[in-house]
Amino acid sequence: MEARAEHDSLEVFLKASLTDEQRGNVLFVSFTQWDFALAALADTATCLHQMGSEVTLGFWTNKTPMHDTGWSVNDKVAKLFASPARDQRVRDALIDIGIPKSSLANPPISGWRPAQPVPITRAMNRSEIKALTYFGSPMGRAMLQVRTLTETPVTDAYYWPERLLRLAATSYAFAYDQTTELIKARGVTAVAVYNGRFLHDRAASAAAQALGIPVLYYDTGGIDTDFDLTDSVTHDWTDLQRRMLKLYEQWPEGQRDEVGGSWFQERLNHTAADNALFTEAQVIGSSIDRPDADCLVVYFSSSGDEIAELELDWDQFIGTQPEALKFLADECRKRDGYQLVVRSHPHKRRKPKQDVIEWLEAVDVANPDIHLDPHSPVDSYALMRQADIVVTYGSTTGVEAAFAGKRVIVLGPSAYDQLGCATLAGTQVELSTALDDRDPGSWPGAVSYGLMMRRRGFHFEFVKRGPDNSFNLGGRAFADSRQSVRHLSHLLGRIQRWNLR
Structure with a gap:
């Protein structure tokens, strides 16, 4: 059928x-x-x-x-x-x-x-x-x-x-x-x-x-469909998120969580073909020795070239990704018991050398408590489960963390910041406020993302x-x-x- x-x-x-x-x-x-x-x-x-x-x-x-x-x-x-x-x-x-x-x-x-x-x-x-x-x-x-x-x-x-x-x-x-x-x-x-x-x-x-x-x-x-057709530009993420929420609302209640959740489970189990490039060097279940921290904040970086040319109002964001990371690190240092882990995107293994050099320099400037480089075998999904707060610049790991019941803060452009599952912090003040709250966002909002990834289009x-x-x-x-x-x-x-x- x-x-x-x-x-x-x-x-x-x-x-x-x-x-x-x-x-x-x-x-x-x-x-x-x-x-x-x-x-x-x-x-x-x-x-x-x-x-x-x-x-x-x-x-x-x-x-x-x-x-x-x-x-x-x-x-x-x-x-x-x-x-x-x-x-x-x-x-x-x-x-x-x-x-x-x-x-x-x-x-x-x-x-x-x-x-x-x-x-x-x-x-x-x-x-x-x-x-x-x-x-x-x-x-x-x-x-x-x-x-x-x-x-x-x-x-x-x-x-x-x-x-x-x-x-x-x-x-x-x-x-x-x-x-x-x-x-x-x-x-x-x-x-x-x-x-x-x-x-x-x-x-x-x-x-x-x-x-x-x-x-x-x-x-x-989507994974289970053949093609998409839209009257909005393909990378209009506001419209895409509107479609996600509408799809979840209209889908049979007894099926939507199972169908949408299956997209996340495949990625968690490292069986999603479209995610293999990112997880091939990671060992399922491998995690870090969790530091003695009252609040562990984990930042998952984004691949810069994939977001650089999006036609967005960049003034709504806290700054460039290196700037956002530095703001985050500074805010974590202000708080007793907070420690910051930075997970550099595995895609950096295949990115131009100069981009990698500049990103690693940005990490050095931010000076997190722990840095996992692009070659680290640590499982991103095990790592997000260890976190109290997950922060991204739009990486898909943000919505995956929201599905896992984590507090998620997003600092850059994403396709999930309007689903209720993540908090968009566009200023340092908003970031500071967001870090004081550890409650997760809307789980159904996260599931709506997975549902769209499976059943998008026609x-x-x-x-x-x-x-x-x-x-x-x-x-x-x-x-x-x-x-x-x-x-x-x-x-x-x-x-x-x-x-x-």
Whole structure:
């Protein structure tokens, strides 16, 4: 029996999210060859087609000046070896189910040149890049998502190569201008993109928004579902938490705690596949020799690069993560019987060297009572059980600690600070007050997070998933190109990125 999903019907969601007029002609512009993203596109486009909407399809993965993060196969190589790329197979499958060939759209502007200058004449650091815009849209933030061959630390001490930046900016402008023109030429009434964070998806969504056109974002679903579709940007954590609380409220009372709790239990038992990278070096049940402290405060750090480019009001937070840690350490030292343990994120083992150096320097400045480095075998879940108070800068361990019945304080951006399970301390005064309270927050609030992680989004209604996790539509498999084609494409992609150093 199929597990219940957050949404029962894609058609019902589309009717609630878009008016009849807005569903008139929906443009799907794709820059990725990831199978799960293309499967979400195919299911949504098919549903709209069945509802009577016109669908416009722009498979532009190989049309942009720079490859997007989800690119894998060169279309010319695929054609030469008669082994179509995955996005080409999805395109053909959609035509086979009845979407007319006239719905296919290439970039409409021939001999394209940027409609607005993109003056990049030197290498830039992260802060300078973030400030770059194109017709007021956040081009710089999108540029920071591109793949490179070299390490790209978060620190402003690192300068991104000029050639890389120039090509990324040009490619963003290409996607923005071409999407703008296509919307006007085809009378597009809504646009759907993958995720909305990557270079070209962000450009396409920005182009639509500038014209007052609504945007839908498709993405991965929950562990037990197939995909997500939302009319809010994928990383709008306020909206996501609203959905969590609504989902928990509407879920059968006899099932919601068990289903939501199972997400936490898998992570506690080190059996969650999506968490293996973080726990592979940890020994289940391994803990520290608990110091003789009246109140043990444990800080779990966040991976800086994963939060650096979020579009948030950063003034609502206590400061940067190093600053927040120093404030926390100082507050703990003011209190008799308080001791601070810092657990550095295991992901640091695979992060750029400079980022690791700067973080370890920040820990030294904070001078906690105990520091567990990224290589420590101590089990994070055993450690949080030893804590009286858990503090994070947004790390998922915060909501996991709340599920374990711990007092949780969050100092940075998170997807659980509005669930009632954690206290957001945005100032030193708020942090001081929060540390004086050891009562846990809302356990159901924490469970709602796990419930969303399991059942987020939709089940496929038209796309079929095989036992090997392959996808097909109308019997046409979304198979990838032959290995030789992928390898040659990969080599060509590496050569392009090598030349951009």
